[in-house]
Amino acid sequence: GAGVSQSPRYKVTKRGQDVALRCDPISGHVSLYWYRQALGQGPEFLTYFNYEAQQDKSGLPNDRFSAERPEGSISTLTIQRTEQRDSAMYRCASSLASPDSPEKLFFGSGTQLSVL
Amino acid sequence: QKEVEQDPGPLSVPEGAIVSLNCTYSNSAFQYFMWYRQYSRKGPELLMYTYSSGNKEDGRFTAQVDKSSKYISLFIRDSQPSDSATYLCAMSANTGGFKTIFGAGTRLFVKA
Numbered sequence: 443g444a445g446v447s448q449s450p451r452y453k454v455t456k457r458g459q460d461v462a463l464r465c466d467p468i469s470g471h472v473s474l475y476w477y478r479q480a481l482g483q484g485p486e487f488l489t490y491f492n493y494e495a496q497q498d499k500s501g502l503p504n505d506r507f508s509a510e511r512p513e514g515s516i517s518t519l520t521i522q523r524t525e526q527r528d529s530a531m532y533r534c535a536s537s538l539a540s541p542d543s544p545e546k547l548f549f550g551s552g553t554q555l556s557v558l
Numbered sequence: 559q560k561e562v563e564q565d566p567g568p569l570s571v572p573e574g575a576i577v578s579l580n581c582t583y584s585n586s587a588f589q590y591f592m593w594y595r596q597y598s599r600k601g602p603e604l605l606m607y608t609y610s611s612g613n614k615e616d617g618r619f620t621a622q623v624d625k626s627s628k629y630i631s632l633f634i635r636d637s638q639p640s641d642s643a644t645y646l647c648a649m650s651a652n653t654g655g656f657k658t659i660f661g662a663g664t665r666l667f668v669k670a
Contacts (some may be wrong), residue, residue, distance in 0.1 A: 445603075482665075501657075546604050
């Protein structure tokens with residue numbers, strides 16, 4: 443497809459389980475971002491990559507959260523030992539990140555995570 | 559203090575009204591200023607962007623940036639019911655892969 447693809451669309455898990463959220467960016471996009479969005483709030487920055495390099499992970503809440511983009515394309519956000527407070531919409535975005543183009547982010551549909 | 563502050567609203571206006579949406583920020587390194595529109599259950603979509611200070615107009619939409627006051631605005635003229643959405647301001651220190659920080663979003667309702 444032409445857009446940013448995220449899977450799964452919905453994820454329900456029990457507290458203490460690990461989850462892996464996948465993002466497939468638009469082909470050729472250099473930058474890939476992970477955001478978390480609570481209901482009625484704006485996207486909260488988690489981390490971003492340029493190619494395979496993780497440039498900034500200052501938004502990751504704690505060390506249970508990690509992300510990788512090993513080949514500079516698909517990315518996985520992993521949450522270990524999930525807690526109820528982790529429940530949210532997790533959104534991935536990608537961008538060309540060229541000098542001529544401001545940071546136009548293209549967002550995926552998101553993964554709605556529910557931790558029971 | 560959050561880096562970007564935005565009144566969450568909701569803001570309800572009649573069709574045809576002029577709408578003013580605003581954000582303030584604290585990080586003077588921000589150079590790119592964007593407005594995203596987000597419909598219910600959808601991801602945000604870029605509406606407009608402005609580099610540094612100044613105005614930018616696109617149809618019924620005008621974006622303004624005042625870096626000296628660390629204040630940005632989005633004006634919508636002749637508002638339509640289809641404009642009903644959440645409007646998110648966003649800011650970035652640079653292009654080339656620098657992180658974009660979003661405001662909380664303002665929910666706008668335009669009544670027919």
